[in-house]
Amino acid sequence: xxxxxxxxxxxxxxxxxxxxxxxxxxxxxxxxxxxxxxxxxxxxxxxxxxxxxxxxxxxxxxxxxxxxxxxxxxxxxxxxxxxxxxxxxxxxxxxxxxxxxxxxxxxxxxxxxxxxxxxxxxxxxxxxxxxxxxxxxxxxxxxxxxxxxxxxxxxxxxxxxxxxxxxxxxxxxxxxxxxxxxxxxxxxxxxxxxxxxxxxxxxxxxxxxxxxxxxxxxxxxxxxxxxxxxxxxxxxxxxxxxxxxxxxxxxxxxxxxxxxxxxxxxxxxxxxxxxxxxxxxxxxxxxxxxxxxxxxxxxxxxxxxxxxxxxxxxxxxxxxxxxxxxxxxxxxxxxxxxxxxxxxxxxxxxxxxxxxxxxxxxxxxxxxxxxxxxxxxxxxxxxxxxxxxxx
Amino acid sequence: xxxxxxxxxxxxxxxxxxxxxxxxxxxxxxxxxxxxxxxxxxxxxxxxxxxxxxxxxxxxxxxxxxxxxxxxxxxxxxxxxxxxxxxxxxxxxxxxxxxxxxxxxxxxxxxxxxxxxxxxxxxxxxxxxxxxxxxxxxxxxxxxxxxxxxxxxxxxxxxxxxxxxxxxxxxxxxxxxxxxxxxxxxxxxxxxxxxxxxxxxxxxxxxxxxxxxxxxxxxxxxxxxxxxxxxxxxxxxxxxxxxxxxxxxxxxxxxxxxxxxxxxxxxxxxxxxxxxxxxxxxxxxxxxxxxxxxxxxxxxxxxxxxxxxxxxxxxxxxxxxxxxxxxxxxxxxxxxxxxxxxxxxxxxxxxxxxxxxxxxxxxxxxxxxxxxxxxxxxxxxxxxxxxxxxxxxxxxxxxxxxxxxxxxxxxxxxxxxxxxxxxxxxxxxxxxxxxxxxxxxxxxxxxxxxxxxxxxxxxxxxxxxxxxxxxxxxxxxxxxxxxxxxxxxxxxxxxxxxxx
Numbered sequence: 079x080x081x082x083x084x085x086x087x088x089x090x091x092x093x094x095x096x097x098x099x100x101x102x103x104x105x106x107x108x109x110x111x112x113x114x115x116x117x118x119x120x121x122x123x124x125x126x127x128x129x130x131x132x133x134x135x136x137x138x139x140x141x142x143x144x145x146x147x148x149x150x151x152x153x154x155x156x157x158x159x160x161x162x163x164x165x166x167x168x169x170x171x172x173x174x175x176x177x178x179x180x181x182x183x184x185x186x187x188x189x190x191x192x193x194x195x196x197x198x199x200x201x202x203x204x205x206x207x208x209x210x211x212x213x214x215x216x217x218x219x220x221x222x223x224x225x226x227x228x229x230x231x232x233x234x235x236x237x238x239x240x241x242x243x244x245x246x247x248x249x250x251x252x253x254x255x256x257x258x259x260x261x262x263x264x265x266x267x268x269x270x271x272x273x274x275x276x277x278x279x280x281x282x283x284x285x286x287x288x289x290x291x292x293x294x295x296x297x298x299x300x301x302x303x304x305x306x307x308x309x310x311x312x313x314x315x316x317x318x319x320x321x322x323x324x325x326x327x328x329x330x331x332x333x334x335x336x337x338x339x340x341x342x343x344x345x346x347x348x349x350x351x352x353x354x355x356x357x358x359x360x361x362x363x364x365x366x367x368x369x370x371x372x373x374x375x376x377x378x379x380x381x382x383x384x385x386x387x388x389x390x391x392x393x394x395x396x397x398x399x400x401x402x403x404x405x406x407x408x409x410x411x412x413x414x415x416x417x418x419x420x421x422x423x424x425x426x427x428x429x430x431x432x433x434x435x436x437x438x439x440x441x442x443x444x445x446x447x448x449x450x451x452x453x454x455x456x457x458x459x460x461x462x463x464x465x466x467x468x469x
Numbered sequence: 470x471x472x473x474x475x476x477x478x479x480x481x482x483x484x485x486x487x488x489x490x491x492x493x494x495x496x497x498x499x500x501x502x503x504x505x506x507x508x509x510x511x512x513x514x515x516x517x518x519x520x521x522x523x524x525x526x527x528x529x530x531x532x533x534x535x536x537x538x539x540x541x542x543x544x545x546x547x548x549x550x551x552x553x554x555x556x557x558x559x560x561x562x563x564x565x566x567x568x569x570x571x572x573x574x575x576x577x578x579x580x581x582x583x584x585x586x587x588x589x590x591x592x593x594x595x596x597x598x599x600x601x602x603x604x605x606x607x608x609x610x611x612x613x614x615x616x617x618x619x620x621x622x623x624x625x626x627x628x629x630x631x632x633x634x635x636x637x638x639x640x641x642x643x644x645x646x647x648x649x650x651x652x653x654x655x656x657x658x659x660x661x662x663x664x665x666x667x668x669x670x671x672x673x674x675x676x677x678x679x680x681x682x683x684x685x686x687x688x689x690x691x692x693x694x695x696x697x698x699x700x701x702x703x704x705x706x707x708x709x710x711x712x713x714x715x716x717x718x719x720x721x722x723x724x725x726x727x728x729x730x731x732x733x734x735x736x737x738x739x740x741x742x743x744x745x746x747x748x749x750x751x752x753x754x755x756x757x758x759x760x761x762x763x764x765x766x767x768x769x770x771x772x773x774x775x776x777x778x779x780x781x782x783x784x785x786x787x788x789x790x791x792x793x794x795x796x797x798x799x800x801x802x803x804x805x806x807x808x809x810x811x812x813x814x815x816x817x818x819x820x821x822x823x824x825x826x827x828x829x830x831x832x833x834x835x836x837x838x839x840x841x842x843x844x845x846x847x848x849x850x851x852x853x854x855x856x857x858x859x860x861x862x863x864x865x866x867x868x869x870x871x872x873x874x875x876x877x878x879x880x881x882x883x884x885x886x887x888x889x890x891x892x893x894x895x896x897x898x899x900x901x902x903x904x905x906x907x908x909x910x911x912x913x914x915x916x917x918x919x920x921x922x923x924x925x926x927x928x929x930x931x932x933x934x935x936x937x938x939x940x941x942x943x944x945x946x947x948x949x950x951x952x953x954x955x956x957x958x959x960x961x962x963x964x965x966x967x968x969x
Contacts, residue, residue, distance in 0.1 A: 129545075130565055169636035172626045181623075181631040188619050195612040198605065206599035207676050208510040209567070216669055234631075242635070338565055339536055340543035466632035 099251050104239065106151035107186050107232035108255060114144025114225045115262045118269055119325050119351050126349040126418040129338030141225070142193075148228040149190025152183035170242065172469050181469055182234030189227025196221035226266060233259040237467045240306055253307035260301040261317030267293035268322070268354065276352045278414065281399030282430035284442030287392055290355065291450035295387045298361050299380075299454045302368045303461025311368075315361035322354035326413040336419035343421050350413040356398050360390040376458045384451030388443070403428050483592060483777030483884055485767065486873035486936060490591050491881035493932040497585010499523055499578040502932050503881075505564065505589065509597040512567040519550055519576055521558040527580035530560040534591065537571040537774040539896045547577065566593035569679070571775040573891030590775050590887035594681035598673075617658055625651040684708050684715075688766045688784035690756060695791030697756040701728060701744055701768055703780065709750055716773035717749075719905040721886035722858035723912055724797070726752050726768050727876065731867055733763040733783070736942045739955065740802035741865070744768075757802040758789035765867075767874045769884070773905045775891055777884040779874065799858050801946060801953035815956040820847040821949060823956035826928060832962045834938050840864065840877070840931040842945055842956070857948035859885065862929040866943040873941070877931040935962040 117140030124137050131138065156179035159167050163178065171178040179187075200217035207215075233256060240252035268276060274289040298311040307313055329348040336345060363386040371379045401407055408415045415427060436442075488507035495501070500522040508515050519530050533547035550560035566572060574589040601609075629639045629647035639647070685705035691698050708715055718725050724743040732738035738759045744752035752768075766782040813825040826841045842862070844852040854861055864877040875882060889908050898904050935941065943958045 166635070172630040174622060174626055181627055184623055184626070188616065188623060191612075191619070192616055195609070195616060199609055202599070202601065202605060202609075206510070206601075207672060208595070209512040209514070209565075215672070216665055219665075238631075335546065337545045337548075338567060339534075339545060340541050341545050342543055463627075463632070468634060469631050 096251060100255075101239070103151045103155045103183065104232070104235045104255075107148050107182065107228070107235050108259065110144040110148035110151070110186070111229040111232040111259060111262050112144075113140050113147065114228055115265050115321075116325070117141035117144060118225065119265070120329065120348075122269070122272070123329050123348045123350065124334075127334040127336065127345050127347070129336055129419060141221075144228055145190045145193035145224060148186040148231065149194075152179065152186040152190070152231070155179055155183050156187065170238075170469055180235055180238055181467065182231040182236075182238060184231070185234055186228050186231030189224040189229075189231060192220055192224030192227060194224075196224060222270075226263070229259060229262050229266070233263070234464075234467060237304060237464050238469055241465065241468050245306065249306050253305050253310065254313060256305045257301060257307060257310055257313035258317045260297055260305070260314040261321055263297050264294065264314065264318040264357070265321055267297065268351070272352070275355065277431075278353065278399040278402035279427075279429065279431045281395050282433040282438060283436040284438050284446070285432070285436055286395075287388065287438065287443065287446040288449055290391060290395075291384070291388055291446040292453050294355070294357060294360070294391070295364070295383060295450050295453040296457045296460075298357065298364050298387070299368075299383055299457035300461040300464060302364050303373075303458055304464030304467075309362070309365050311361040311364040312358060315357035318357055319354045322351060326350040326353070327410070330410060330413055330416075338420075341419050343417055343419050343423055345416070345419050349416045349418060353402055353407070353412050353414055355391075356394045357391075359394045360387045363387065363390045376462075377455070380455035380458055381451050383454040384449075385447055387454065388447050388450045392438075392443070399430070403430070483769065483771075483779060483887075484873075484875040484882060485779050485781060485871075486868070487875045487882070488596050489934070489936065490589065490883060491877075491932045491934070492587070492589045492883050493522075493879065493881050493930075494587050495585065496576055496578040496587035498582040499525065499527060499580065499585055501576060501578065501587055503574075503576055503587065503589050504932075504934075505574065505591050507591075507593075507596065508566070509595065510599075511569040511593050511595045512565070513593075515564040515566055515591065515593070517550070517562050517564050517574065517576075518553070519560040519578075521560075521578065525580060525582055527560075527578045529579050530562075531575075531577040531579070532562045532564060533575045533577075534564045534566060534572040535575060535891070536568055537573065537776070537891070537894070539894065539898055541568070547575065564591070566591070569593055569595065569681075571772070571777075571887065571890075573775060573888075573894075588888050588891050590777070590883050590891060592776060592778075595676070595679055596681055598677060598680065617662070620658060621651050621654045624654040683778045683780050686766075686768060686780040686782045688782040690784060690786055692790045696794060697787075697790040699728070699730075699742070699744065699754050699756045699784065701726070701752045701766065701780070701782065703750050703752075716776070717902050717905055718770050719773050719886050719890060719908050720912060721769065721771045721777075721884050722799075722860065724799070724858070726770055728752070728754065728769075729767045729865055729874070729876070730759065730784075730786075730802075731765045731767070731871070731874075731942075732760065733765055733871075735762075736867070736869065738762075738764075738802070738804040739865070739944050739957070740800070741863070741944075741946060741955075742800045742802075743797040745796055754796045754800065755794055756786065756789070757793045757795075757800070759786055759802060760804060761787050765871050765874075767876075769876055771884050771886040771890075773890060773901065775887040775894075777887050779876075781874075799953070801955060803944065803955040803957065805957075813958070815958065817844075817949075817954040817956060819949060819952055819954060821845060821852050821954070822847075822849075823945060823947070823954070825958050827960075832935065832960050834936065834962055834965045835934050836965065838931075838933050838935055838962075840933055840943075841928045842930075843928045844947055844949070844954075846949075852949055855948040855951070857946060857953060861947065862931075863946045864929075864931050864943060865946075866941050868937065868939045868941050870939070872939075873935075873937060875933070877933055879929060879931060881932045938962050938964040 117137050120137035156177050159179055160177045168178050172181050174184050196217045203217045236252050236256045240249040243249045271289050274285050280286045301314045302311040329350045332348040334348045367382050367386050402414050490505040492503040502520040504518045506516040517532055521527055530550040531547040532550050535544045536542040548562050550562035553559040553561050572591045574591050575586050577586045625647045628650040629643050684703050686701055686703050688701045726744050728742045728744050730740040740757050742754040744754035746752050764784050764786050766784050768780040771777045815823045822845050824843045827839045832838055846852040860878045867874045893907055941960050945956045947954055
């Protein structure tokens, strides 16, 4: 444990150092959070490429694995801590209905239970109202809440480890892992906002900026406050982009054939998710602003962060979207211009959608800025709480 | 799960109370019997089974549902049906019916004799609403409450203890703040649950409004001089609206409408008429001299989309006004249901005999019903039958209470016109009426009213399984020497041992 100050001690391999620093249940929660997110992105790709699914698709398996792993690992941890833990173990936990465990473990257990509850509910829903007509249904919302809880739980577990160490002891590993978990939560924002902020074609309408202003600062600013890294928001944004790129590059390799009518676009492989938002630039701005203003001016800071986020995000995304719609992005690396099997391909692929009906006006940008400021303010409250999380 | 299903709404598209599709025909050189079990919801998975009726081996069986509208059909590759373990001639697959409406299911058999395809029309409609049964509902409610209480507790714990140094105990300020947080969380959660409930109710209401209902129809009888005229009006606003979504009607066996009258309660009078269209809403037919009383009316129609449906109405018939002049030569009626000389044999008016070869086994719900019949002439030899509207026989059956009414042919429950619409449909068929005109022209050319005798069949058989237990009446109509003959039978159908 003594060597987890980021750099491994001389002569000790990195993997060994990480293994020593990372309790098994935190590793399990991180794998669970990753598995569930991979499963969700894979499942969306599956529905866009193949259409038909069963309970047993590999994408669904990855989601279930997330629930099972997090639930079992944290459940076992709670039982062990409650009945066989040392007084020190128990002292570093919270009490829940007489049982003891870290807060993150409880959130993971709640998430696993929510996922389990969603299964019979979803099964009944399909029998009653038909197969998924809409992605958003009450049982799917319950499932999503469960997945988010597991990812949040993993974040809380890592943060409590980070915060249990004195700042001078260093905690880079935990900081990076917390940034990575924040990246998974940023992926959730991309997933639920796929119709508003997913595709580059949306980047010239007002809603794109308003939705992004609501979801992204909430996580980047909270990371900036809660994670002990020199560049916390930037690391989280980099992890978010890396996560997307890996999914884009791997999914394209899997062959797939559409199996539901109507098939207007005979795809031959899994359709990758849209290219990620270039959050690295706004994240750098957030990190710089937070470093400069410090911790005691949160109202002012949120005003600054909201405006800085929107300004950098809009400047980057506006022009990058033009590149993504152009011919030079249509390749394996960027993975763009790949559409659902049920899409009738047409010139809409290279146009900005709703740019005329919902244009980016100064008024629309002002609304987006207000949303970004509010999002940043909430994120600072949340980040302050995360910075204090010790159990 | 099926035992727990509470079925609300008993209609089925073509036919009443009988949502499954039965088909017997040829996939090229291979005779097949196909059953499609309706899922009752759309989008849903229908189960299809294909029975090969000839000994020649098949290499594989492929199934593909194709939506009627060529603008949105664009089907994926067909599915390979799996052989059912323990039965070398039975194949099974799931059909993904994603859109409500009419599908032509292509059943292709590949084997030593080459490859052949049969077209089986299937109507995808939502016919039932699944009630949330008490055990599942209670379990979900309990789990939901547990999750809610857990979430509120978690928030309380997070505020009270999670920021404390290990071993420290929360002070009164933290405890107070934790209680406030739990209170706020309870209010937020309650509002979220109320929102969720409203959402669920909205989905349910939308689903209910989308449940299939046949077009509304009203039947009346009017007297015109010395004749009584039955008039059926399709007075449903979704049909009478000039911008209606429904496609036009196409003739089935040469008739736009097959109308059946069954005397209510006693079920001792039956007529099969073919009303003529006065306009696109009103159909009229001269009424045969049926006994006065209340009657159930069932009217089979087929749309250009291949969608076949049975309209349901009731009518009060009075004393006949005069002589009956059939509006159509294919009209026929019968009265009295006590004509059975012996158990399964019925004497027909021309001296011939119709026998139901039902065997001794009980007739059970959801099992293949032994609907095999033979007609013998007065000398006891197999009778030479003529096609009656293109078919060797038409079998109508209904349960005493009218909850089931089905019009069967030896080809099963499917409408021949539906099959024809799928066979004749072209990718460019986007103008309403185009396909109907082509179909009518084809029927004229091939002559649906062929009068040349059929080879005398050993027996007439109808592929079907009764959907519900109860007492049923059946009317089998054949044509011999230019005369339409109707034999009446009844049967008790038992619940299956498995409870379905």
